[in-house]
Amino acid sequence: MRAPRLALAAAAVLAAEGAALVVFALIELFGLGAGDAASLPTALALIVLTLIGAAALVAFTIGVRSGRSWARSGGVVFQVLAVALALAALTVQPVQWLFVVAVGLPGVLGFALLIASARAEGGAAREG
Template sequence: MRTNRIGRLAAVLVGLEGLGLVALTVWQILAIVSGDTASIDSAIALVVLTAVGAAAVLAFAVAVWRDRSWARSGAIVTQLLILAVALGAATGAYAEPAVALAIAAPALVTLVLLILAVREAGRASRDEASA
């Protein structure tokens, strides 16, 4: 079964988030190379974790495109984590509401699309079972 248009749009948005993480990984590597880090050990660990996260999010995007249910679940969790980061950016001593909004808006749109894709997949599964 091929995924629907909503699922494909969600996959594209999740893929863009994954590419954003790839860009962040490259930026972190450039910071290490230029000596713009306080602790090289922590910086390397952060690069590794960011790269692993980027690989996971990109895998979710590909699998959502291929209509795999596990990927929709993983992508939904990813959106919730992004929203948690946005909440952190909106609160605290160094709150930046504009940054929080810029982080939260795409995550909310993607979350809604993923939930709609889950509903459509369930509807299609029920239709196949009854046929």
Template sequence: MPDTTPDDQVVPRGRPAALLVLIVVVGLEFLAMAAVTVFLLVELLTAAAANVASAIALVVLAVLATVWLGAMLAGLRRGRAWVRSGIIVWQVLQGALAIGAFQGASRVPAVGWALLIPALLAITLVLSKSVTAALVRRD
């Protein structure tokens, strides 16, 4: 069902601080994912890939993840209730990547913490009472 609510009537003027922090966290994640996508695309075009099909698939997945985060950020800024589930899914996936960065032969704990801390913060914020109340469906 298309959203026909005008943008100026979407979110009340007073946004809770937790919602603003969540917007910043998701916005930073969006920018980071966009940067990773650009990096992967440049690498695909300039470096010789060991497996071209896998490299293309990785770029496509990165583009999809960037679009997803962009949609979550836009919905969050407009106060849409549907973004809560998408944000939680993204944070769980990001947390899984963080756990992988802590393990294995090529572990990089700094990357793990850089992924895990925002994921935990975003899950905490998206489930907080003030954010839930701000994102309540206003149909």
């Protein structure tokens, strides 16, 4: 019984992260339109790669809700990358605490939920 709730919570974190990436891509796109980009090809590549990451998170969201192990694995990879990015941001002076917390906390929460969901679903599969 616990696995579906954990899976839904993990999927919600993945969906929120995907939505955040879409918002970030839109901000970059508007900045590009305003002429803020130093290099047009680099700015376009950043936007495209950000949207690819958002699409991957949406796919992982759908997969986690369906109980697919590949989606949990991909989600875990994204969470580890988010935590690594937050930790790396601690080395930039002055430290941007809002960024560190906004990226790091969902990463840790998503990681914990994905692992707990996998363990619960594995336990349920062994029992049933």
